[in-house]
Each structure stands twice: as C-alpha cells, then as structure tokens.
Amino acid sequence: MATKLSLLQHLSRRSFNGIIKRAPFSSSSSSSSSSSSFSSSFSSSSSSNEQELQRLCGEFLRGCEEDAAEGGVGSVDLLLGREIAEIKLNNPKKRNAFSGRMFLDFEKVVTQLESWKEGKAVIIHGAEGAFCSGGDLDFVAKSLMFPAVGYQMSLFMTHTLNRFASLPLISVAMVRGPAHGGGAELATACDYRIFTRTAEVRFVQARLAITTGFGGATRLAGIIGGKQALKFLCSTDPINMSNGRQLGFCELICKDAEGLDITKVWLSDVFFKAPADIIGHYKRLTRPLDTTALRQRHLEESETFRETWGTDRHFQAKADAAAERLRSAAGQRSPPQSKAKENPQSS
Numbered sequence: 201m202a203t204k205l206s207l208l209q210h211l212s213r214r215s216f217n218g219i220i221k222r223a224p225f226s227s228s229s230s231s232s233s234s235s236s237s238f239s240s241s242f243s244s245s246s247s248s249n250e251q252e253l254q255r256l257c258g259e260f261l262r263g264c265e266e267d268a269a270e271g272g273v274g275s276v277d278l279l280l281g282r283e284i285a286e287i288k289l290n291n292p293k294k295r296n297a298f299s300g301r302m303f304l305d306f307e308k309v310v311t312q313l314e315s316w317k318e319g320k321a322v323i324i325h326g327a328e329g330a331f332c333s334g335g336d337l338d339f340v341a342k343s344l345m346f347p348a349v350g351y352q353m354s355l356f357m358t359h360t361l362n363r364f365a366s367l368p369l370i371s372v373a374m375v376r377g378p379a380h381g382g383g384a385e386l387a388t389a390c391d392y393r394i395f396t397r398t399a400e401v402r403f404v405q406a407r408l409a410i411t412t413g414f415g416g417a418t419r420l421a422g423i424i425g426g427k428q429a430l431k432f433l434c435s436t437d438p439i440n441m442s443n444g445r446q447l448g449f450c451e452l453i454c455k456d457a458e459g460l461d462i463t464k465v466w467l468s469d470v471f472f473k474a475p476a477d478i479i480g481h482y483k484r485l486t487r488p489l490d491t492t493a494l495r496q497r498h499l500e501e502s503e504t505f506r507e508t509w510g511t512d513r514h515f516q517a518k519a520d521a522a523a524e525r526l527r528s529a530a531g532q533r534s535p536p537q538s539k540a541k542e543n544p545q546s547s
C-alpha cells in the first residue's frame with residue numbers, strides 16, 4: 201500500500217514522526233560542500249518528490265561528514281586509466297566495510313565518472329583479499345540505528361548505485377573474498393561480476409532481521425530471476441565459485457592474484473573493439489524498458505528496509521550475529537537463535 205503513495209505523502213506521514221528528532225543525522229540547518237555537490241547531481245530534478253529525496257540524501261551525507269570529521273576510517277579511491285577506471289574500496293582492517301567517509305567518497309567518485317568521457321569500463325574491487333563486508337558496524341551502531349536514518353541511507357545508496365549503474369561504461373565487480381550485506385548489494389549494481397576462487401557473495405540481511413537497503417533484492421532478481429533470488433535472500437546461502445556461473449551471477453572464475461588482470465583482459469577481449477561513445481549508446485539502449493516500475497520497486501525496497509531497520513528485533517539479531525562471529529572465531533558451536541528473531545511483533 202505504501203508504494204501507492206507518493207514519496208512526499210509517505211514521508212510526511214511516517215518519516216518525521218519523532219524518531220528522526222532523536223537521530224543524529226536529523227539536523228537540517230547546516231549546509232556543506234559535499235551535500236551541495238550531491239545536490240548538483242539531481243540537476244534535472246524539479247518535482248517535489250525529487251527535492252524531498254535530495255533533502256534526505258543531503259541529511260545522510262551531513263552525518264557522514266560528521267563521521268569523517270571525527271576521524272572516520274577508510275576511503276574509496278578512483279584510479280582513471282586510459283580506457284578503464286578502477287574503484288577501490290579501501291578499509292581493509294574492517295574487510296572494506298563502508299564507513300561514513302566511504303559513503304561520501306563513493307558519491308564523489310560516481311560524480312567524477314559521470315563526466316569522464318574517454319572511458320569504456322569501470323572495475324570495482326576491494327583492498328587486501330575482501331570485496332566489502334557491508335556497512336561499517338561501528339559507524340552503523342554509532343549513528344545509523346534509527347529507522348528514519350536507515351531510510352536516508354537506503355535512499356542515498358539506492359540512488360547513488362542507480363547513478364553508477366547508468367554510467368555509459370561497462371561496469372564489473374571483481375569479487376575476491378567476502379561481499380556481505382551491503383557489499384553483496386554493491387556487486388549487483390554492476391553489469392557483470394568476475395569471481396576469484398575465494399569470492400563469497402552473501403545477502404546476510406535476513407540473519408540480521410532486516411531486508412536489503414541498497415536496492416539489492418530488486419537487482420538480484422533482475423540478474424538471477426525472482427525464484428533464485430528469493431532463495432538466496434531468505435537462506436543467506438553464499439553465491440561462490442561453485443554456483444556463481446550456473447546461476448548467471450558471475451562470468452568467470454580466476455585465481456585471487458589474477459583477478460584484476462583477468463578482468464581487464466576480459467573487458468578488452470569482449471567489449472573494447474567498440475569505441476567509447478558506441479559502448480555508451482549500447483548501455484543506454486539495453487537498459488530496462490520500464491524504469492518507472494524499477495524506481496517504484498526500489499522505493500518500495502527502501503520503505504521495507506525502514507520497517508525492519510533499527511527495531512528491537514534488528515538490535516537483537518545484530519548482537520546474536522556478533523556473538524556468533526566471536527564463537528566461530530573461538531571454534532565453538534552456536535546455541536539456538538534468540539526468541540526475538542522468531543517474533544516479528546517484538547519490534
């Protein structure tokens with residue numbers, strides 16, 4: 201039912217209901233350089249819905265700026281080559297989890313790529329043996345555990361990944377090691393995925409009693425079909441070298457050390473006979489026919505995320521998962537799941 205409402209109607213009924221007043225990101229008085237650079241990326245927006253989207257994303261970015269100013273770790277680095285751009289997620293001590301600073305960086309990288317006319321492809325990968333372990337749980341715990349702020353994050357990342365997916369470039373996620381939670385969602389925003397032997401794409405959100413926040417469920421269903429997507433989202437089973445190609449999720453599997461080189465050779469062999477502008481035209485001409493329905497589904501995904509994010513059940517499941525990680529690091533068996541996970545009314 202929520203999806204039938206316009207974003208603006210929906211927000212006025214549900215977003216600013218007091219929860220957001222407690223949320224650290226709710227301050228809307230200050231303006232900042234990166235929020236204004238973000239705003240400029242909505243250049244064609246004129247409707248009130250899009251202004252509202254812009255405002256909420258701006259608020260999320262201001263919170264990210266606070267994290268960066270307080271010494272937030274990690275970065276998203278862009279390396280522009282002759283034909284290929286490389287985006288490196290760089291927070292290796294946390295398996296390249298997204299800190300506030302990295303959300304900011306990622307948006308800036310997408311803005312830069314939007315004006316890169318010479319390029320043909322972009323590869324996204326992670327530093328030091330991991331792709332990305334999702335949101336930085338320290339940043340999440342400090343600043344994001346409110347439904348209204350989770351919603352801001354979800355709108356922001358879904359929109360930024362849609363901008364990324366619309367670049368006139370062939371995009372590839374080179375997945376080495378874990379791509380969990382938001383990291384798995386990131387991999388779905390690319391045109392193609394190349395796995396190394398250690399790749400493990402896992403939509404762990406269900407275990408955390410939340411749904412996907414970055415548009416990943418909609419995108420996964422587009423890649424492997426609704427029936428398979430439903431299984432991997434609910435079971436949290438991994439997509440890896442044993443099933444990735446069969447599912448149509450990844451194109452190739454290679455050794456860890458060769459991931460980047462193989463990806464570049466594959467891009468060049470398959471795509472680079474075409475000039476950059478022709479690649480851009482074909483990107484546009486092969487995009488989904490019904491983008492309105494896609495946007496509507498993404499909005500529904502963000503609204504569903506808000507329903508599940510920051511609830512008691514989410515807090516409990518997050519604590520259970522952390523305890524489980526500690527136990528498995530210590531080589532112990534896990535006890536039964538907590539009651540909170542079984543009872544959707546507990547939030």
Ligand SMILES: CC[C@@H](C(=O)O)C(=O)SCCNC(=O)CCNC(=O)[C@H](O)C(C)(C)COP(=O)(O)OP(=O)(O)OC[C@H]1O[C@@H](n2cnc3c(N)ncnc32)[C@H](O)[C@@H]1OP(=O)(O)O
Pocket residue numbers: 293294295297333334335336337338340378380381382383404405411412413414521525
């Ligand atoms: C916010 C968006 C939301 C969404 O919409 O999906 C999310 O993304 S929620 C976050 C979902 N992600 C997770 O729950 C992943 C948690 N991490 C893991 O399960 C494991 O770390 C791993 C990714 C499978 C890697 O395992 P392993 O290689 O064995 O490494 P360690 O577990 O020892 O981790 C090393 C180091 O990194 C820290 N770490 C890992 N992930 C995160 C994270 N997401 N945020 C912050 N820190 C993270 C981990 O705590 C270890 O730190 P030290 O103990 O200090 O070395």
